[in-house]
Amino acid sequence: MSVLPSKIEQFLTFLNERNEVWSDRSQELGIPTSALTEWTNLVSQANIAFDTAGKARNAAKAAVDAQTVALSNVRKATANIIRQIRLTADRSATPENIYILAQLPAPQPPSPRPAPAAPTDLRATLNASTGNLIIRWKARQQAEVVYFVSRATIGSTGTVGPAELVGTVGGKSFTDEDLPAGAAGFQYTVRAQRGKVSGEPSSTLVVRLSGGGMTQSIINARGKDVRIAA
Secondary structure: OOOOOOOHHHHHHHHHHHHHHHHHOHHHHOOOHHHHHHHHHHHHHHHHHHHHHHHHHHHHHHHHHHHHHHHHHHHHHHHHHHHHHHHHHHHOOOHHHHHHHHOOOOOOOOOOOOOOOOOEEEEEEEOOOOOOEEEEEEOOOOOOEEEEEEEEEEOOOOOEOOOEEEEEEOOOEEEEOOOOOOOOEEEEEEEEEEOOEEEEEOOEEEEEEEOOEEEEEEEOOOOOEEEEEO
């Protein structure tokens, strides 16, 4: 195991602590005068180089800090000037000429927001005491989005009537309190809308009633009726 420390500061401390002792007791320690003289000079050079490097590191850090502050200040000032140029362009009858003169790109019109996604995972719950159907679904809740719930009635012979709008809600559930009597079941779809932008409709939830109970399934994108729950 080496007795010489590997870290620079500890190594220099090791040298400086032994410099005087080795010089004063060189004969007792058996150190030749020429070797001691060379070693003493090298220790001195190492100390000077370490101090110089430390000062250089401190100067470099100060320079980097000054650069960071200077760039931050000029960035803020440049952003303020660009804002003034944009205000001038907004007031101009030919704003494109202002941007050409300033050698700046003209702002692009904002991209239209995408239509709301189709609701998914429609489910129905039958309230046995009231006879109402509660329709629930999943959707990424977005500001200003409303949901339009449409229902088609399934007759006793299995014939499906036209879909009609039966509710508009801001949440992700709808209670159908006006079910036509004598129907064998119902088909529900839900569509999300934000302002005038309407999304795609959900898959169709098929609810069949029999003997006071209920079964439900989903008509998927391929038109296939998939049983999901009783």
